Amino acid sequence: MTATAKKTVLLHEIAHSRAGDKGNRLNMSLMPYKPEHYALIAEQITADRVLALFTHRGATGCTRYDLPNLQAFNFVVDEVLEGGVNGSLNLDGHGKSNSFRLLSLTVELS
Secondary structure, eight states, X not given: OOOOOOEEEEGGGTEEEEXXXXXXXXXXXXXXXXXXXXXXXXXXXXXXXXXXXXGGGTOOEEEEEEETTTTEEEEEEETOSTTOTTTOOXXXXXXXXHHHHHTTSEEEEO
């Protein structure tokens, strides 16, 4: 019996995301294109993994909210927007482009 080969893909190949801000917090939705990828994303895209994407920006925490009835997730990343839209000189104080960073993660498909 042979093991099934796994294929590594970028998250953007199986899901899409939107991002926004609430003060110094970044909110990102994550929604698989196909319902069968929901469990795979739930297993592989953890709050700790998302936090690791933003620690270089000063992020102090990340919470993942699972929304199984919508086949979606919401990630809230704390202290990542350098003060938010009113307090930051960052070109993206709203955090809109940060969903692209999330979608750059890789996942393994079986």
